[in-house]
Amino acid sequence: MLTTRPRGINDILPGDVEGWQALEAHIRHLFSLYHYEEIRTPIFEHTELFLRSVGETSDIVEKEMYSFEDKGLRHITLRPEGTAGVVRAYIENKLFAGPAPQKLYYIGPMFRYDQPQAGRYRQFHQFGCEVLGSDAPVVDAEVITFAVDLFSRLGLQDLKVSLNTVGCPDCRPAYEKALVDYFAGHEEDLCDTCKDRLHRNPLRILDCKEEGCKALAAQAPTTLDYACDHCKDHFAAVRGYLDEVGIAYELDSTLVRGLDYYTQTAFEVIMTQKSGAQNAICGGGRYNKLVYNCGGQDTPGVGFAAGMERLLLILESQGLAIGQRRTPAVYLAPMDAEASKMAFALAKALRAKDIAVEMDSMGKSLKAQMKNADRLQVAYTVLIGENERLGGFATVRQMATGEQTEIDLDKLVTYLEKGIKHVATKKNT
Structure with a gap:
């Protein structure tokens, strides 16, 4: 139906969009404090990019991508991450020709064919960051610190970091062999999906949410058991930086994230609910071979991403909803067509002073207009009728007190500008 949106996507309406705007402003402000710069990439890319980066055996590629063939017979995919x-x-x-590292962040819509549920939609929004060009452990720690800082400033409590190292190309093959040997001995207890993963990508079994597979994964060999000295040293250094700034974390040997490009550090920021349930509100890690795998020079990288819908739901559930619906400061109430022209010119003059204005455009009665001004909670209503037009003045009502004052039209903008500043000052004291 033309009047029904497709399943799994949402309209963001006035009254809700203000929370989104406030969250985006909060994100941009904090990224500026950490000296990250915004980047905006296309909503769709060549499908091959995601095959080479996300991984052909990941759930995203196998089950969730929105891919199509365009009119030039090119294989195109709406970005899933x-x-x-x-x-x-x-x-x-x-x-890469600029100063290293490049510290970038993004905010925007992503697309995955997933089962819609609260906080998880087929078109959803993510923000995240990428630091490209440095393999220093301090960068991993800064990315984790940023995420915790962001959520803490929003008012979220009971945050903890779940942390792991997933190794590198030098030590991971031995670890993957150990996983295959372990899970092959329990193959009959694996879910059908993980039986298929066993010899294609055994690390994915650690990410399975099926209870039987989770129980087996908890007893599986760990990446730290097989990590090379370089990966162990890197991981220890990351933990040392987090210890230095007092960020609590716990080691989770089953944490591998849902994407194939991670190397070494992998993490999630988790919030513990009063019920004891846990919510992962962001995740990320290091990906030192991703740039190379996508056709670039061998360049280290690290980053994280978080879903905005889920974060806004968590904030609301914690009584921390942000962003308020904006209201105009002045309502113009003309009584006739000539007065409407005067009000129209006055609105332009007030907006030139950065004063938010609404005026009647429906020819409503004075009573109806005053009711509308009350609904909008404006500071001032300006009434212009025949007497005002002929006398060269306007009647200004201060809505909080009901006091009315006649102000000459040539002094009206200045009067309202001073009055609104006074009202704003009182609100802030």
């Missing part, structure tokens, strides 16, 4: 597009832009636009 943000990192691959940022890496492609980094390579194509030669950002």
Whole structure:
């Protein structure tokens, strides 16, 4: 039906969009404090980019991508996540020629064919960051610190970091062999999906949410058991930086994230509910081979992403809803067509002073207009009728007190400007 949106996507309406705007402003402000710069990449890319970056055996590629063939017979995919597009832009636009590291962030819609549920939709919004060009452990720690800082400033409590190292190309093959040997001995207890993963990508079994597979994963060999000295040293250094700033974390040997490009550090920021349930509100890690796998030079990288719908739901559930619906400061109430022209010119003059204005455009009665001004909770209502037009003045009502004053039209803008500043000052004291 033309009047029904497709399943799994949402309209963001006035009354709700203000929370989104406030969250976006909060995100941008904090990224500026950490000296990250915004990047905006296309909503769709060549499908091959996600095959090479996210991984052909990941759930995203196998089950969730919105892919199609365009009129030029090119294979195109709506972006299911943000990192691959940022890496492609980094390579194509030669950002590597600039100072290293490049510290970038993004905010925007992503698309996955998933089962819709609260906080999880087929078109959803993510923000995240990518640091490209440094393999220093301090960068991993800064990315984790940023995420915790962001959520803490929003008022979320009971945050903790779940942390793991997933190894590197030098030590991971031995670890993957150990996983295959372990899970092969329990193959009959694996779910059908994990039986298929066993010899294709055994790390994915650690990410399975089926209870039987989770129980087996908890007893599986860990990445730290097989990590090379370089990965152990890197991981210890990351933990040392987090200890230095007092960020609590717990080691989770089953944490591998849902994407194939991670190396070494993997993490999630988790919030513990009063019920004891836990919510992962963001996740990320290091991906030192992703730029190379996408056709660029061998460049280290690290980043994280978080879903905005889920975060807004958590804030609301905690009584921390942000953003308020904006209201105009002045309502113009003309009584006839000539007065409407005067009000129209007055509205332009007030807006030139950055004063928010609404005026009647429906020819409503004075009573109806005053009711509308009350609904909007304006500071001042300006009445212009025949007497005002002929006398060269306007009647200004201060809505909080009901006091009315006649103000000459040539002094009206200045009068309202001073009055609104006074009202704002009183609200802030």
